[in-house]
Amino acid sequence: MQASDFHLVVMWLVLLQAAASCQSPANISSMLAPQADRVMALGEWEERWQEERTGFHQPHVHKMLENNIDKVLAGRTGVRFFFPLCGKAVDMKWLADMGHSVVGVEISEKAIKQFFEENNLTYSEEPAPAIPGAKVYKSSEKNISLYQCDLYNFSSSIEGQFGAIWDRGSLVAINPRDREKYTALIISLMAKDCRYLLDTLLYNPELYKGPPFFVPDEQVHSLFGNSCDIELVHSVDALTDRQRGWGLDYLTENVHLITLKSS
Ligand SMILES: C[S@@+](CC[C@H](N)C(=O)[O-])C[C@H]1O[C@@H](n2cnc3c(N)ncnc32)[C@H](O)[C@@H]1O
Secondary structure, three states: OOHHHHHHHHHHHHHHHHHHHHOOHHHHHHHHHHHOOOOOOHHHHHHHHHOOOOOOOOOOOOHHHHHHHHHHHOOOOOOEEEEOOOOOOOHHHHHHHOOOEEEEEEOOHHHHHHHHHHOOOOEEEEEOOOOOOOEEEEEOOOOEEEEEOOHHHOOHHHHOOEEEEEEOOOOOOOOHHHHHHHHHHHHHHEEEEEEEEEEEEEOOOOOOOOOOOOOOHHHHHHHHOOOEEEEEEEEEEOOOHHHHHOOOOOOEEEEEEEEEOOO
16 A cells, blocks of 8 residues: 555544544533423423414424425325424425325314314314323314324324324424433334424524524434434525524524335
8 A cells, every 4th residue: 555545544534533423422412411401391382372472383384394295205195194293383284185194292282273273174172092181183174183192192002103204393392301202202103114304403502592402413313313214305594583583693404304224
């Protein structure tokens, strides 16, 4: 080997080591440290709904879902969608109008009722016997069922597994210390052909306490990478006056397409 080749190999090894160290557990923990202990109680979410502090709600179909719907559907029709922490996202009606079915989970009864009322859908309300204290609200016209319960009381024994998941305002909204538990639940809800679209936010967590919380790509990989293939399908500058008002100086919205590894 010539000296120049040797130098190239050394440089390559240094770069590989640097890349690996960027994703080491210690490095991820230090990135997450400013928000690691932040806890939002379920009651605080309910208060937000009661006080109409729901700036996260969008009155239109989410652009990232719209832009990536072909990748999620992959030619399939009649797909069963799961919406963790669904709020009153109008995306649920949009998908149901296209012939897909939707199951959502949301703690706030007010949010669920507003979803049906604002979308002019009549609905039934009944106890969900498999989940103590929970109710399920079902649209009479569309294939939409919304469970009013804590997400962590939901499981595949209730509604089986899903062909697609739209995760916007969900992984970024749960308490940071619950991310491993959340990941295990989501993976257990994925059917073999499930295509899971995950929306995350990158910003300086020293500047804002959340929610939404900062979820770096490195953590998406450490959470899902063992069981899933992960593709970054979209990355956009999402900074608006709303987030400038939180004190942020940059905000990147990343969308990942996550599928179960075949073996
Ligand atoms: C940031 S909002 C996002 C709502 C929706 N995904 C959207 O994009 O508009 C998070 C929602 O999750 C609900 N929530 C928070 N923690 C929950 C939990 N553990 N189980 C069920 N719902 C929860 C809140 O009431 C709130 O409506």
